[in-house]
Amino acid sequence: MDDVYRVRPVAGPIVGAVRPPGSKSITNRALVCAALADGRSTLTGVLDSDDTRYMLAALQTLGFAMTVSDEGKTILLDGAGGRIPAIEADLFVGNSGTTIRFLTAMLTLGAGGFRLDGVARMRERPIEDLVAALNQLGARVRCEAENGCPPLWVHANGLPGGAASVRGDVSSQFLSGLMLAAPCAEAAVELTIDGVLVSVPYVEITRRVMSAFGAEASTGADYARIKVANTGYRAAHYGIEPDASAASYFWAAAAITGGRVTVQGLGADSIQGDVRFVDCLEQMGCRVESSDDSLTVEGASLRGIDVDMNGISDTVQTLGAVALFAEGPTTIRNVGHIRHKETDRIAALACELRRLGGMVEESETGLVIHPGPLRGAEVETYDDHRMAMSLALVGLRQKGVVIKDPGCTAKTYPNFFTDLEGIASGACPPV
Numbered sequence: 001m002d003d004v005y006r007v008r009p010v011a012g013p014i015v016g017a018v019r020p021p022g023s024k025s026i027t028n029r030a031l032v033c034a035a036l037a038d039g040r041s042t043l044t045g046v047l048d049s050d051d052t053r054y055m056l057a058a059l060q061t062l063g064f065a066m067t068v069s070d071e072g073k074t075i076l077l078d079g080a081g082g083r084i085p086a087i088e089a090d091l092f093v094g095n096s097g098t099t100i101r102f103l104t105a106m107l108t109l110g111a112g113g114f115r116l117d118g119v120a121r122m123r124e125r126p127i128e129d130l131v132a133a134l135n136q137l138g139a140r141v142r143c144e145a146e147n148g149c150p151p152l153w154v155h156a157n158g159l160p161g162g163a164a165s166v167r168g169d170v171s172s173q174f175l176s177g178l179m180l181a182a183p184c185a186e187a188a189v190e191l192t193i194d195g196v197l198v199s200v201p202y203v204e205i206t207r208r209v210m211s212a213f214g215a216e217a218s219t220g221a222d223y224a225r226i227k228v229a230n231t232g233y234r235a236a237h238y239g240i241e242p243d244a245s246a247a248s249y250f251w252a253a254a255a256i257t258g259g260r261v262t263v264q265g266l267g268a269d270s271i272q273g274d275v276r277f278v279d280c281l282e283q284m285g286c287r288v289e290s291s292d293d294s295l296t297v298e299g300a301s302l303r304g305i306d307v308d309m310n311g312i313s314d315t316v317q318t319l320g321a322v323a324l325f326a327e328g329p330t331t332i333r334n335v336g337h338i339r340h341k342e343t344d345r346i347a348a349l350a351c352e353l354r355r356l357g358g359m360v361e362e363s364e365t366g367l368v369i370h371p372g373p374l375r376g377a378e379v380e381t382y383d384d385h386r387m388a389m390s391l392a393l394v395g396l397r398q399k400g401v402v403i404k405d406p407g408c409t410a411k412t413y414p415n416f417f418t419d420l421e422g423i424a425s426g427a428c429p430p431v
């Protein structure tokens with residue numbers, strides 16, 4: 001892909017339908033459950049992107065047999081009943097948070113020595129809360145530089161289990177990783193959340209995917225205490241929904257252009273919290289229609305809103321782009337943890353929205369976005385797929401928007417710009 005992508009403004013409202021690729025979050029969970037299951041699982045609707053390829057490659061290196069077909073969308077995986085076939089491996093996970101957090105927990109079930117590393121940014125992303133909780137359960141995990149970040153080592157000899165507390169205010173992925181490994185521990189696992197838990201909807205995804213593979217996690221109403229019996233997993237035939245975070249860009253395109261976009265394959269009963277992004281657009285003035293397997297947003301004149309996005313924080317950048325076209329300010333609250341993701345997303349978003357003409361007040365845990373006279377600009381993307389996909393939306397109405405390093409969308413959506421052009425081609429000039 002070229003090193004820049006020049007966004008072409010549309011001639012009118014975008015009207016059309018799209019089916020995004022499979023959910024990254026569900027794909028990486030299903031791969032772990034299938035690998036730990038006893039027998040052969042069939043996964044369909046699998047996402048084929050950088051993050052899922054790192055997970056797949058790691059499982060193959062660890063000795064799990066699999067067959068990939070249908071351009072990566074279907075995987076037959078032979079689970080090893082809670083064992084890890086390899087006794088040693090040095091695994092590279094790029095900047096995939098789910099891959100390193102879920103694999104670190106999973107590898108404690110094995111026997112041998114395993115090292116996990118990633119790109120420079122991954123070496124700045126905290127993992128100490130997961131390491132501490134795993135060691136409370138009897139594992140031996142350590143950060144190589146003793147700085148709470150990858151690279152890390154797992155000296156595996158089975159996971160004894162028992163009780164542990166885990167902090168959840170930086171990432172919910174630590175809890176999800178512990179839950180995913182727990183059914184294969186030597187004894188039942190009881191986890192207590194120490195303090196606040198962010199991104200709670202992703203823990204519900206974990207619980208639902210585990211259940212589909214025969215393992216139950218009792219979470220209670222507030223996810224403060226989670227119990228998992230050591231039942232193991234059973235092989236399953238599991239269909240993966242399209243990615244709701246990816247869907248946010250197309251719903252936002254309808255909002256920004258005053259069009260009507262239907263995302264297929266995602267209905268009101270989706271297990272992904274990010275489908276609730278449509279509620280933000282509805283509060284801004286859009287119309288939302290839902291059916292069993294589709295969600296449609298119809299744009300309208302937009303007003304700014306004040307919203308707590310802790311549970312849907314992967315759509316913060318999407319809302320930031322939409323906010324530039326609203327009457328009045330949009331306040332995004334309670335998302336301080338996104339400073340630890342692919343980049344410091346609060347700082348990066350504030351900087352690039354200002355470059356495009358927005359006026360932004362930044363705080364430690366959120367931002368206030370005031371629409372201003374927009375201008376074209378060459379925007380930075382910080383090797384963050386969601387910066388690239390969100391800021392491209394501004395270019396649908398503002399000419400001169402250029403996205404640097406568009407290839408970074410490969411982390412979760414390699415064909416994003418092709419799909420955006422496809423839906424934009426449905427833009428019909430006002431009659």
Ligand SMILES: O=C(O)C1=C[C@@H](OP(=O)(O)O)[C@@H](O)[C@H](O)C1
Nearest residue numbers: 025098170171172173199202314
């Ligand atoms: O569990 C998951 O699949 C994810 C959890 C979220 O991370 P945090 O829990 O760190 O917010 C989200 O940002 C990420 O894209 C995927």
Ligand SMILES: C=C(OP(=O)(O)O)C(=O)O
Nearest residue numbers: 095096097098314341342
């Ligand atoms: C934060 C994200 O992913 P991860 O934490 O899995 O790297 C994301 O996809 O926005």
